Amino acid sequence: MQPYNYITNKPDYYTFTSSLGCEYDCYFFDFSNAFYLYPDLAPRVFGFNLELKFIPADIDKVPPDKRIAATVTNIVKAFLHQRENVVVYICDNSDKREKARFHKFYHWFKQYNDGSFIQLRAVSHAGDTNILNALLIHKNNPQLNDFIEAFEIITGIFTKSDDEELGNILNDDGW
Amino acid sequence: MQHSVTIPEFQQRTAEYFAEKVKHAKGTGKMLVALEMSNYLKEARQHGLSFEELKKQGFKFATV
Numbered sequence: 001m002q003p004y005n006y007i008t009n010k011p012d013y014y015t016f017t018s019s020l021g022c023e024y025d026c027y028f029f030d031f032s033n034a035f036y037l038y039p040d041l042a043p044r045v046f047g048f049n050l051e052l053k054f055i056p057a058d059i060d061k062v063p064p065d066k067r068i069a070a071t072v073t074n075i076v077k078a079f080l081h082q083r084e085n086v087v088v089y090i091c092d093n094s095d096k097r098e099k100a101r102f103h104k105f106y107h108w109f110k111q112y113n114d115g116s117f118i119q120l121r122a123v124s125h126a127g128d129t130n131i132l133n134a135l136l137i138h139k140n141n142p143q144l145n146d147f148i149e150a151f152e153i154i155t156g157i158f159t160k161s162d163d164e165e166l167g168n169i170l171n172d173d174g175w
Numbered sequence: 176m177q178h179s180v181t182i183p184e185f186q187q188r189t190a191e192y193f194a195e196k197v198k199h200a201k202g203t204g205k206m207l208v209a210l211e212m213s214n215y216l217k218e219a220r221q222h223g224l225s226f227e228e229l230k231k232q233g234f235k236f237a238t239v
Contacts, residue, residue, distance in 0.1 A: 012226040012236040027226075029216060030190070030235035033197045034209040046237060047213050051220060082239040090206070090213045126207035133206065156203040 003070035014075050015053075018065055023054035026072060028079055031088055038150045041143060044085045048076065049092075069104075073112040080117060080138045086147050091132040102132040109136065116140075120148060122155035131155075185222045188215055190233030 006016035013027035027049055032042035050072060055062060076087060089105055091098035102121075109119050118139050124131040135151045137144060193215075197208040219229060226236060 008238050009226075010238050012230075012238065014238065025220070028237045029213075030237070031209065033190075033194050033212070034205045036194075036197065047209070047216075049213060049217055051217060079237075079239050085237075088209070090210050092214055092217060093210065094214050094218075124203040124206040126203045129207060129210075131203070131206045131210050133210075154203070154205055156206075 001066050001070040003074045004067055006071055006075060016071050018068060020059060020062070020065070021054075021056040022052060022059070022062055024050060024068070024071075025053050026050045026075060028085075028087065034088070034154060035150060038146070041086075041147055041150055044143075045147075046079075046085055046087050048087045048089050069108040070112060073108050076109075076136060077112075077117060080136060080141075084138065084141055086141065087136040088151070089134045089136065093129070093131075098130075098132050102134075105134065109134075118144075118148075120151060122151070122157045124155045124157075185218065187219070187224075187232065190235070 004016045004018060006014050008014055013025050015023065015025050017023050028046040029049070031045045031047040035042040035045045052062070079085065080087060091101040091105070106119065106121060109117065113119070116139055118135075118137050120135040120137075122133050122135075124133065133155060135147065137147055141147065193208055193212040196211075197205050200208050216229065216234065230236070
């Protein structure tokens with residue numbers, strides 16, 4: 001699958017345009033706050049957001065486009081590979097579509113993973129909110145085990161297995 | 176006939192706000208703050224804030 005060409009607007013964000021004329025921005029932001037108890041790791045933890053910035057007027061609903069998956073995963077993989085950083089993806093829940101995002105992002109990285117990257121998924125329970133998130137890390141990251149351990153503790157999966165819940169979410173056709 | 180439209184107010188935040196909030200969060204509450212910050216950035220962009228303006232609020236971004 002041929003990814004779209006993207007533009008790197010250093011040092012802040014990436015942008016690309018689909019064949020239908022939809023414009024997307026994506027960016028990595030400092031995520032050290034959540035890892036402040038791990039000062040050796042925190043500076044290399046980044047969040048990731050993908051935003052649809054523009055839809056042409058003649059398009060009512062943006063149809064599925066596999067080239068977007070190829071483009072976004074290319075951008076994230078380049079970021080992980082060159083900087084030895086890690087990315088935490090938290091699914092936006094403001095429109096109640098976090099399950100769909102979780103499912104989509106998981107399969108994007110499953111499909112386009114050449115074996116170099118590890119994706120660790122988690123469902124964090126905080127009050128009444130289920131936070132669907134994932135850690136993406138290069139398998140040769142020199143602090144691989146430290147990052148995974150910290151992620152498991154922060155997300156709460158260190159003390160409680162969420163395998164069953166993850167399975168339920170990924171098999172839920174409701175979204 | 177005129178219809179009134181209520182536009183929800185957008186509360187601007189700083190990176191320091193989230194840094195302080197996460198320090199007071201316990202356990203997985205840290206992830207809740209992280210979610211709030213991630214959603215805030217998206218919302219800020221929807222309200223027209225540029226990356227330069229977000230950086231003035233203390234947020235940091237990275238590319239390779």
